[in-house]
Structures are given as C-alpha cells and as structure tokens.
Amino acid sequence: MGVAADLARLLPDIEEVPESLVDDAILESFLGWTRDRGITLYPAQEEAATALVAEDNVILATPTGSGKSMVAIAAHFVALARKQRSFYTAPIKALVSEKFFDLCQTFGPENVGMMTGDATVNGNAPIICATAEIVANIALRDGANARIDQVVMDEFHYYSEPDRGWAWQVPLLELPNVQFLLMSATLGDTQWLQEDLTRRTGRTTTHVTGSVRPVPLEFQYVYTPIHETVENLLDAGLAPIYIVHFTQREAAEHAQALTSVSMIDAERKQQIAEAIGDFRFTSAFGKVLSKLLRKGIGIHHAGMLPKYRRLVERLSQQGLLKVICGTDTLGVGINVPIRTVLFAELAKYDGIRHRILKSREFHQIAGRAGRAGYDTQGTVVVQAPEHEVENFRLRQRAGSDPAKLKKLRKKAAPEGRATWSEKTFERLTTAEPEELVSQFQVSNSMLLNVVARPEWTYGALRHLIRGNHDTRTKQNASIHRIIELYRGVLRAGVVEEYEDPQTPTGINARLTEDMPVNFALNQPLSPFALAALDLLDPESDTYTMDIISTFEAVLDDPRQILTAQMKAAKSEEIAALKAEGVDYTERMALLEEVTWPKPLEEHLEDAFEMFCEGSPWARDFDISPKSIVRDMIEKAMTFSDFIATYGLARSEGVLLRYLTDAWKTLDHSVPAKHRTEQLDDVIVWLGELIRQVDSSLIEEWATMGDEDTPLTEEQVAEIAFGVEDASLLSSNPRALTTMVRNLFFRHVELFAFEREDTLAALDDYMDSPPEWPAAMDDYFEEYADLGLDADARSGAMIRIQRGQGWDGPDNNLWLVRQTLDDPEKDHGWAFEGEVDLAATDEAGEVRLRGLRIIQG
Known part of the structure; x- marks a missing residue:
C-alpha cells in the first residue's frame, strides 16, 4: 500500500489523553506525519488544520496549487481520531473515484468507502467519498439525524451551477450538527456564507485565504500565431504546456498540427516508449494517440477512453510530455502537473450561446499553472484572436509611417461569435471571482425524501423552503411549486394523510410505500x-x-x-x-x-x-x-x-x-x-x-460489487495505478461466439447493401481480402435480393467449428461458415473464414486469418 497508509496508524487514543489536551494530541499527530514525509505545510494549510481540530467550520479559499487536498486529509484525520464519520464530496464521479483510491492509500482501504449512485463499496466506513448529490439526498432523507459528522466539499464553486447547485446548498441547510470544510480557489466574497454557517451550526467559521500563491503566476497576452507561441514557450524552457481549447475537436486537431514541431530528443523518446511499455492502444484514436505521445504530445478531454486519459496523466506526472492539448476539464481537479497554461481563446459555447469566460472559469483553469516543488513561477498565456494577430502583423509591417497606417485594411472580428481583446485579458486577470449565487430547486424527489423522514414534520419542509439562500421572491415561487407537487403525490397515492385526509394540510403525511434511498440518483426511471x-x-x-x-x-x-x-x-x-x-x-x-x-x-x-x-x-425526469x-x-x-x-x-x-x-x-x-x-x-x-x-470501468464496477466490504490493498493498487486487465477474449467463448456471429453477419449486411468500400475497410488487416465487387456482381446477377431478417440471422445459417481450420484441426483457429439467405432459399452462397484466436486476443476484437466467398 505504501508509506502513506501509516497515517491511520498514527491516530491518537483520545480516551487516554486528558480532555484539555485532545486537540493538541490530534494536531501534533497529523503534523508529525507530514514532517516524517518531508512535507512542510504552508501557513494557510496549518491554519486550516488547526481550525478543524478546534471543531470550526472552515472555508478554504486558497489559490490552486496551495495544497487543499492536504487540508482535506487533515479533516478526515481529525474526524477519524474523534471516531466520527466524514464525507468527501466532489462534482464528478471520476474525481470522487480518484479521491477514493487516494484516501485508501492514505488511511487504508478498511477505513474508506465510496458512494456514487452507480455503486457503493464499504458503505459503513468512517470515511466516505461521494458525489454531492448523494450527500444532499442523505441530508434530505435524514436531516439532523443523518450519520454524518463532517463534510468536505471540494470544488465548492459548483454551488453556483444552475442545474446542480442545489446539491451543494442542501447539506448546509439540513445538517446543523455537521462540521463543514468548503474548498475552492474561486469563491468570491464569502462573508455572508461564514455568518450563515455559524448561525446554522453554532460553530465558529474560519475563513482561510492565503492570497499569495506558493508558485506565483505570470500572465502574458500574445499576438503570435499559436504554433509560434508554442515554439517560443518551448524555446524559453516553459514546458510542460497545457493548451486549453473549448471543444474536443479543436484539441485533437491542434495536437495533430503540432507534430511538425520537434519537441523531444532521442533520449526522451526512449523514456516515453519505456513508460508506455506494452500498453494496448486498441482503437483507431488510440493508434493516433500512441504516435502523438511518442512525440511528446498528449491529448486530454472527457471524450477519451478512461485508460487513455489515465495514461496521459501518468506520463504527465512523470514529466515526459512537453505539450498537452485538452479542454477546460483541467479546471476540475484533474491531476495533470504543468508549468504553462496556454489559452487558445477566451470564449466558449456553453450550450446556449458563445460567450466570454467568466472570471471564475478563467482563474480555475489558469490556476493549474506552476508545479509546486518544481517551478518558481507558473506562466499563463492568452492567444489574441486570429483577426487581432493579423491586424497586429499589418501594423508591424506599416511601422511608424502614418500614411501606411492610415491605408491599413484591418480584418474584422468574425460575426456571431464572442471575441476578446487585451482589455478582456486584463480584466479577467485582475477580476475577483463572481460571488456565489443560490441555485436552489424544488422537485418531486426532494419532496418525497423529506416526507420519508422517520419523524416527518411539516416544519421540516418549511425550514427547507424558507431557510434556503434564495431571495424571498424565489422562495415564494418554490412554495407554490411544492404545494403543486404535494397535491400531485397525494392524488397519485404515493403520499397519504393519516389523520384528516378530507382536509389535506401536509402536517400528518407519510409515504404509502418505501422509496429506494437513492432512487433519484442512478437511472431514476x-x-x-x-x-x-x-x-x-x-x-x-x-x-x-x-x-x-x-x-x-x-x-x-x-x-x-x-x-x-x-x-x-x-x-x-x-x-x-x-x-x-x-x-x-x-x-x-x-x-x-x-x-x-x-x-x-x-x-x-x-x-x-x-x-x-x-x-x-x-x-x-x-x-x-x-x-x-x-x-x-x-x-x-x-x-x-x-x-x-x-x-x-x-x-x-x-x-x-x-x-x-x-x-x-x-x-x-x-x-x-x-x-x-x-x-x-x-x-x-x-x-x-x-x-x-477498456477494462477500467467494468473492473471498477465488478470490484465494487459488495457494498459492505472494503477493497483489498491489491485491488486498490491495480485500479488506482491503471494496471490493465490482461484477460483474453478467447477465454470467454460465449462472448467470442457472439462477436464472431456479429462479424460475419456484418459482412452479410454490407454485402446486401453493396457497401464495398466499408467491407474493404472492415477487412483491411487481412493479407488477401475477398474481391467484393466481383462477388456482388455475380450474386446480384443470380438473385435480386439478400435476406437480412431474423431467419437470415438465425443459428441455422452459421456454423462455428472450434479448434478447426481449413487445413484440419488447429487449437488456434475457429472455422466459420455463414450461409447467405437468398430469396429462392437455395443457400448455395456462403462466407467462410478462419478466426485467428491469437490475433483476436492481441486486438481485443475478432480477427480472421482468411475469408473466402463460396458461390453456389
């Protein structure tokens, strides 16, 4: 498991320590662990840890790269020492999963569980990693009686997300006995939140800022074309560079365009090759990625297979990549250590309109620049838009000649798209993040969760609606909405009133049947x-x-x-x-x-x-x-x-x-x-x-099949470090049989529609693929049609002989004959091929040694 797991063994026995010294004992145990690991805490980290030990709420608004994860570890350590139950929450399942494995390595898998709505593992553990919606759901269902003593809310700026912000707000409203650690680099003014938290929980709320970054940032606005900018940054020794795009297409295309730039020497190429090892690039994109990585270029975005994303992150963490072209997912806690962030643009399409980045978005991404312990300074570079680059070059060529300057025909900004300038850049670099905005929403699931409380009271719903952070006007609208929803669940018989059903008031309400605890989270329908x-x-x-x-x-x-x-x-x-x-x-x-x-x-x-x-x-829904x-x-x-x-x-x-x-x-x-x-x-x-x-998702799911059992240290190591599953396709003959049948019927379907180019692409790995055009001419001269219905797909039309080839018995081959269903039912035409099991196992998909057309 590694030395970090020692942390759980350093917990002080607080029952053996005088009550007046408990706080000191807990804090000293944690600080001793950091010293033993050679970690020197920043002042803000130590301030936050001290406040957590004192049982304060903490709002940690320190810059990106200032070690908020270490403060989260301190929080869990404090709760564990006090024999309390703590929850870590994050906005996306991938980040929750990553933190789960990190905490397993730190505290030992027996002390850490996970709940994502998809799966629960070790659900009764003292430390639980969960999506924010899970914690909100528990808070709604159990209120002050929830089995939660502490909540660590990472990326707390999601409080302002229109569709999901309610999940970050509900725990603050409904868990008055909980200690909160709220973390984000871009919270804006939180004075109101400090006062609100203190009033609700009765705890002091400590605001920890530390406005000075451990690795300071330098900001630049450049008028060079982006490929020149990249070359200039490489020449200046400012790699690794993360180039931010706002579409996956642009990220991939730019990575390809950079292959003409020489980035790494032969020694680095060898290091990358060794680090990649026998990693399987099983898809078309994987083969492209493999070539890019070997040139020192990575791609990183949410559309990639998880195993590819993890590989890019691993190579990045080893310092082997010079440039990574990615999307703004970099701003959500993704572990890609870089020195320079290069914005290809300052505008994005948000699903509704093309707009300039908000200050919070800009700083979330820019803050990733600069590697603590490696860099003395991080660099943030913003590209001028293309029309500004061209106009800048025109002005340069004109020099100081007034006549030439007057005759310049400047290129206009593109229509229909938000554009930016150096003034936009200056405003974003100096602007404070926007203030958090309440996004509370009522819903049927919220209503039913509250009514499901063991001791339902009308006051609980009133507290939720009148006590949230919305304006009075929005609260009034929520009241009208909740009354409408309540009448609906009454009419449907999902809720009943058990004292005076003739005059429904909501005061004596209960569910008529149990609802699943997380019914609104995973495939709610x-x-x-x-x-x-x-x-x-x-x-x-x-x-x-x-x-x-x-x-x-x-x-x-x-x-x-x-x-x-x-x-x-x-x-x-x-x-x-x-x-x-x-x-x-x-x-x-x-x-x-x-x-x-x-x-x-x-x-x-x-x-x-x-x-x-x-x-x-x-x-x-x-x-x-x-x-x-x-x-x-x-x-x-x-x-x-x-x-x-x-x-x-x-x-x-x-x-x-x-x-x-x-x-x-x-x-x-x-x-x-x-x-x-x-x-x-x-x-x-x-x-x-x-x-x-990509075995990572399915293996993770299979590993988490028992919600009451912790992972083993071996499972943590395998999944956390991205060890690929080595199972062979040939070891699952039932699945392979289905894949073989599918492949042969795919040939039949393409043959029926005369898709000769697609057939050629399907068989392009073979040394001697069939002559499809000639065969189509012959078949359709004999028959007017080719069946593709259930009869054509039936088992009677395909014969699979395992351990057999054209030349006789062979344990590495399957001989397959797919009969074509002609309209006359002559069944004289067939496709016959040999499945090569070794090549199939290597490719992860069915591979044929040969394929021939039998003509009746």
Missing part, C-alpha cells in the same frame, strides 16, 4: 422501465430488442452519439430524396423531421404518461428513446465499427460510458421472468466488449 416490460409481447420476434430499447430510453443521452446518428440518418434520407427527384425546398422540409433512431417511441411515451399518473415524482446498443446488435457492429460508421473517434469515452451504463442496467435490472437466452448472450457480449476496449 428504472422503475418505469420495469413496469413497461409487462406491456411487451414475449412472443414477438423483437422481444429481446424491445427490452433493450425500453431500458435504453431511461439512460442518460450521450449527445455526441445521438447527433452523429441523426447526421447519418439525414445523409441517407437526403440521398434517397434526391434519387426520388424531390425538389430542394421539400427535401429541406422533410429533413427537419429526421432524427436519431427511436424504437418504440410512441409506445414508451404512452406508457410513461400512464406511469406518471401513479408515480408523479417521475415527471422530474424524461424518457428518451434511442438506439445505440440495439443499433450495434441489429447492424452487427463492433465498438470500432460503430465509432468508424458514425465518425466518433473523439468520443470513444462517451460511447464506452454509455455501453457500460447499459450493461450494468440490463445485467442488474431485468427480472428473471423477462430474461431470454438471447438477452443473456447480449449481456455477456456487451460486458466482454467493454472489457476488451
């Missing part, structure tokens, strides 16, 4: 999906696919994937309309109606409306019919195939997370009475597909 299964026809040929579509409709939308599917559907539709001779205006009108595939849309919407009548809390898993199955696509078909190379991580959510939901939610052999095959196939693409 799973109860609807379960109910909707009873409306499906088990005798239908599409029954298994319809089960999958029902559950896909309650999963979160992966917008990048749905947008790509819609784009592909529009392309197909416009080609068909052109072929039919439909004029342009009508084509455009018809295209407005085209969207991504939505199986069972009307059926599911009708079923959802019925469900909401009895479960009005469900109206807080929306179903969203879509077809991603179903699309992959029906078109027999592999992960790589799906990525290539829809042009999603920059969104591999999005697809993987969606498939993982789908796999977990299907595996754990479909009751036995609805499970079919085909669905079981799908679940096994999907799990193995995910494992072969």
Whole structure:
C-alpha cells in the first residue's frame, strides 16, 4: 500500500489523553506525519488544520496549487481520531473515484468507502467519498439525524451551477450538527456564507485565504500565431504546456498540427516508449494517440477512453510530455502537473450561446499553472484572436509611417461569435471571482425524501423552503411549486394523510410505500422501465430488442452519439430524396423531421404518461428513446465499427460510458421472468466488449460489487495505478461466439447493401481480402435480393467449428461458415473464414486469418 497508509496508524487514543489536551494530541499527530514525509505545510494549510481540530467550520479559499487536498486529509484525520464519520464530496464521479483510491492509500482501504449512485463499496466506513448529490439526498432523507459528522466539499464553486447547485446548498441547510470544510480557489466574497454557517451550526467559521500563491503566476497576452507561441514557450524552457481549447475537436486537431514541431530528443523518446511499455492502444484514436505521445504530445478531454486519459496523466506526472492539448476539464481537479497554461481563446459555447469566460472559469483553469516543488513561477498565456494577430502583423509591417497606417485594411472580428481583446485579458486577470449565487430547486424527489423522514414534520419542509439562500421572491415561487407537487403525490397515492385526509394540510403525511434511498440518483426511471416490460409481447420476434430499447430510453443521452446518428440518418434520407427527384425546398422540409433512431417511441411515451399518473415524482425526469446498443446488435457492429460508421473517434469515452451504463442496467435490472437466452448472450457480449476496449470501468464496477466490504490493498493498487486487465477474449467463448456471429453477419449486411468500400475497410488487416465487387456482381446477377431478417440471422445459417481450420484441426483457429439467405432459399452462397484466436486476443476484437466467398 505504501508509506502513506501509516497515517491511520498514527491516530491518537483520545480516551487516554486528558480532555484539555485532545486537540493538541490530534494536531501534533497529523503534523508529525507530514514532517516524517518531508512535507512542510504552508501557513494557510496549518491554519486550516488547526481550525478543524478546534471543531470550526472552515472555508478554504486558497489559490490552486496551495495544497487543499492536504487540508482535506487533515479533516478526515481529525474526524477519524474523534471516531466520527466524514464525507468527501466532489462534482464528478471520476474525481470522487480518484479521491477514493487516494484516501485508501492514505488511511487504508478498511477505513474508506465510496458512494456514487452507480455503486457503493464499504458503505459503513468512517470515511466516505461521494458525489454531492448523494450527500444532499442523505441530508434530505435524514436531516439532523443523518450519520454524518463532517463534510468536505471540494470544488465548492459548483454551488453556483444552475442545474446542480442545489446539491451543494442542501447539506448546509439540513445538517446543523455537521462540521463543514468548503474548498475552492474561486469563491468570491464569502462573508455572508461564514455568518450563515455559524448561525446554522453554532460553530465558529474560519475563513482561510492565503492570497499569495506558493508558485506565483505570470500572465502574458500574445499576438503570435499559436504554433509560434508554442515554439517560443518551448524555446524559453516553459514546458510542460497545457493548451486549453473549448471543444474536443479543436484539441485533437491542434495536437495533430503540432507534430511538425520537434519537441523531444532521442533520449526522451526512449523514456516515453519505456513508460508506455506494452500498453494496448486498441482503437483507431488510440493508434493516433500512441504516435502523438511518442512525440511528446498528449491529448486530454472527457471524450477519451478512461485508460487513455489515465495514461496521459501518468506520463504527465512523470514529466515526459512537453505539450498537452485538452479542454477546460483541467479546471476540475484533474491531476495533470504543468508549468504553462496556454489559452487558445477566451470564449466558449456553453450550450446556449458563445460567450466570454467568466472570471471564475478563467482563474480555475489558469490556476493549474506552476508545479509546486518544481517551478518558481507558473506562466499563463492568452492567444489574441486570429483577426487581432493579423491586424497586429499589418501594423508591424506599416511601422511608424502614418500614411501606411492610415491605408491599413484591418480584418474584422468574425460575426456571431464572442471575441476578446487585451482589455478582456486584463480584466479577467485582475477580476475577483463572481460571488456565489443560490441555485436552489424544488422537485418531486426532494419532496418525497423529506416526507420519508422517520419523524416527518411539516416544519421540516418549511425550514427547507424558507431557510434556503434564495431571495424571498424565489422562495415564494418554490412554495407554490411544492404545494403543486404535494397535491400531485397525494392524488397519485404515493403520499397519504393519516389523520384528516378530507382536509389535506401536509402536517400528518407519510409515504404509502418505501422509496429506494437513492432512487433519484442512478437511472431514476428504472422503475418505469420495469413496469413497461409487462406491456411487451414475449412472443414477438423483437422481444429481446424491445427490452433493450425500453431500458435504453431511461439512460442518460450521450449527445455526441445521438447527433452523429441523426447526421447519418439525414445523409441517407437526403440521398434517397434526391434519387426520388424531390425538389430542394421539400427535401429541406422533410429533413427537419429526421432524427436519431427511436424504437418504440410512441409506445414508451404512452406508457410513461400512464406511469406518471401513479408515480408523479417521475415527471422530474424524461424518457428518451434511442438506439445505440440495439443499433450495434441489429447492424452487427463492433465498438470500432460503430465509432468508424458514425465518425466518433473523439468520443470513444462517451460511447464506452454509455455501453457500460447499459450493461450494468440490463445485467442488474431485468427480472428473471423477462430474461431470454438471447438477452443473456447480449449481456455477456456487451460486458466482454467493454472489457476488451477498456477494462477500467467494468473492473471498477465488478470490484465494487459488495457494498459492505472494503477493497483489498491489491485491488486498490491495480485500479488506482491503471494496471490493465490482461484477460483474453478467447477465454470467454460465449462472448467470442457472439462477436464472431456479429462479424460475419456484418459482412452479410454490407454485402446486401453493396457497401464495398466499408467491407474493404472492415477487412483491411487481412493479407488477401475477398474481391467484393466481383462477388456482388455475380450474386446480384443470380438473385435480386439478400435476406437480412431474423431467419437470415438465425443459428441455422452459421456454423462455428472450434479448434478447426481449413487445413484440419488447429487449437488456434475457429472455422466459420455463414450461409447467405437468398430469396429462392437455395443457400448455395456462403462466407467462410478462419478466426485467428491469437490475433483476436492481441486486438481485443475478432480477427480472421482468411475469408473466402463460396458461390453456389
């Protein structure tokens, strides 16, 4: 586990220490641990630790890079010493997971648990890592009786996030007995928050700032083209450089553009190669990333596979990368140590409009520059927009000649996009972060959680609505909304009044049935999906696919994937309309109606409306019919195939997370009475597909299967340090069989639609792929069509012989024959190939040694 785990063994036995010396004993134990590790605390860190030992609330508003994580460790140590239960919260599951493994290494896995809504591990541990929504949910359900003594809220500026800020506010309102540590570098004026916390908890609230950064920042605004800026920074020895973009596409494209710049020498290339070792780059993007990394260039954004992101972070932590092109995820506690932050722009699209960065956003990202212990100064560089760069160069060429300056034809800023200037830069560098803004929201789930308290009182709801940080006007609106919601749950019979039901007042209310503790956190509409299964026809040929579509409709939308599917559907539709001779205006009108595939849309919407009548809390959410898993199955696509078909190379991580959510939901939610052999095959196939693409998510899930058991030290080491799962695809013959069937039927489907280019790309790894165009000509001269229905996909049409090849028995081969379903049912045509198990294991996808076409 490492020396850090010694911290839990240094806890003082406070029962053996005089009460007057307990605080000193706890503080000295912690400080002794830091000294033994050669860590010298900054004054702000020691001030915060001292206040925590004194049982104060602490608002830690120190700059990025000033060691807030160490203060969080101090907080957990204090709570553990007092035999209290502490929670660490963060805005994103990835950060919660990262902190979980960090704390396991520091305090020992027996003392640390995790709750994310997806999974719980060691849920009764004294230290729990959780998303903010989990803690808010507990606070709503249990109020002052919650089993929480201390809450460490990281990235507390999320309090101002419109959709999620309520989760950062609710614990402050509903946990009066808790000690709070609120941490962020960009909180703005918090005087009101200090006073509010002290009033609610009865504790002193200590505000720790420390405005001087341990590593000071230098800010620059430059008028050079970005590639020149990068070269200048490299020449000045200011690497590693993190280049901030606000789209994943721009980050990837810029990384590729930088390959022309020579960044590293032969020795560094060798070091990178050794650090990468036998890491598996299993996807198309992975092969691109591999080439970039070996040139000292990294890419980092949320659309990447987790294993690729972790690799970039690991190489960065080893100081091997010169430049990383990424997105603004850098501002959310991602551990990428860098010296220079280079902003490619100061404007971003926030989902509604293109706007200039807020001061808080700018400082969150800029603050990552400068590595404590390595750099004496961090550098923040902002690129002038392209039109300003060009105008600057024009002015330089004109020199001081007034006539030339007067004749300059300056380039204008692009229309429809927010633009910035040096004045914008100066304002952002000096501006204080915006003040925190209350984002309290009422909902059905909030109402039901409060009513579910063991000792419900009307006053609890009144306290929540009238006691929050909203203005009086917004509170009044919340009151009207909560009354409306309450009447709805009464009508639905979810809540009942047990004394005077004729005159409902809310004073004597209770739930008519137990609600799952975290029903509003992980796939909240799973109860609807379960109910909707009873409306499906088990005798239908599409029954298994319809089960999958029902559950896909309650999963979160992966917008990048749905947008790509819609784009592909529009392309197909416009080609068909052109072929039919439909004029342009009508084509455009018809295209407005085209969207991504939505199986069972009307059926599911009708079923959802019925469900909401009895479960009005469900109206807080929306179903969203879509077809991603179903699309992959029906078109027999592999992960790589799906990525290539829809042009999603920059969104591999999005697809993987969606498939993982789908796999977990299907595996754990479909009751036995609805499970079919085909669905079981799908679940096994999907799990193995995910494992072969990137085992980290599925292994993490599998590891966390028992919510009452801590991880072992070996499990912590394997997951925390990104050790790749070495399981071979051939070791799961059931999943491999499904993948083989899918691959051969994919060939059939592409053959039927005469997609010869796609077939060639599918088989491009083979030495001698089939001559598809000639075979298509021959087949369609003989037959007018090729079947793709359930009969064509049936087991009767494919034969798999394990341990057999064209030349006889061979344990490394499977011989496969896929018969084509011609309209005359002659069944004389077939595709026959050898599955190469060794190549399959190496690639993580089915690989054929050869493929030939049998003509009847």
